[in-house]
Amino acid sequence: MRRQTVTKAQVFEAADQFVDMGLNPTQNAVIRRVGGSFSTVGRFLEEWRRERRAANENPAVAAPDQLLGAAKNFAEELWSAALDLAAAKFREDQKRLEAEQAALDEDRVDMLNLVRDMENAAAVQESRIFTLDQSHRDAMSNVSVLKDKLAKAQERASVAEARLAEANSRIGELLENVGLAHQRNTDLLQSLLSLRHGRNSPSSRRGNA
Incomplete structure (x- = not known):
């Protein structure tokens, strides 16, 4: 080599x-x-x-x-000037860091407020879902009652075909409304699950921290 x-x-x-x-x-x-x-x-x-x-x-x-x-005095003056410059730089850096810390504190407060707003919105959605679910159960109960009445009406009189057709039309509309309510209930449930999943994700936990 x-x-x-x-x-x-x-x-x-x-x-x-x-x-x-x-x-x-x-x-x-x-x-x-x-x-x-x-x-x-x-x-x-x-x-x-x-x-x-x-x-x-x-x-x-x-x-x-x-x-x-003279050389000693010059060295002392130079050292003193260097110390003053360092002290000024330190004070400047300290002010900058304090300003950055204040900005971070404000961001943290904003994040906490956002989390609370999301929690309140989730609570409202849960209440709406409960109400829709109750409405769905009531509608299904009404459908069952209407079917019983229809069966009895068919047994009592075959002459009520016209009235039966009208009742069937009403039942169809009610079933359609129930389907729409069920679809809205499903959509709201999926939105709530997505919102909860977002709150439980690592980025949400870092935000809460």
Whole structure:
């Protein structure tokens, strides 16, 4: 496998980083960091050590106290400005988060109101279904009574054919009305079941939460 090409700048930078961490910049350590071959890294490390020794033997002239003081003051002012900027950003973010939280609270209240409205509507539908069911049972009872009367009328007089035809017509209309009432009852039952299913679905439960 071909070794990765490494530059002198990369080796110098890696060696400085190891020294800053209090570690010895050995060839193996630098190769693990930036790659390269032993010969190339070794040559660059030797040059780095020579330059470092020369720098230690000829230290830079110390800056005047006035210059150091000015640099310190500048650093303190810069740090203070950075803190003020960070504090302002924090206050801005806090206001934004508070506004978002207020909006979420309003949405939650609206959702709760919507759920209550749906529950009230479901209760009304249940009442209507009960009433229609009772009407259906009453209608079926009336049909039974009418059939009994018709049978007795047929037994009592065969001369009442005209009246019997009229009664049969009335019974047909009543049966049609009963069928319509039964269909409406079925539709309302299906609507209620769909509404209850929607309330019990995961999205409804998350909304209730």
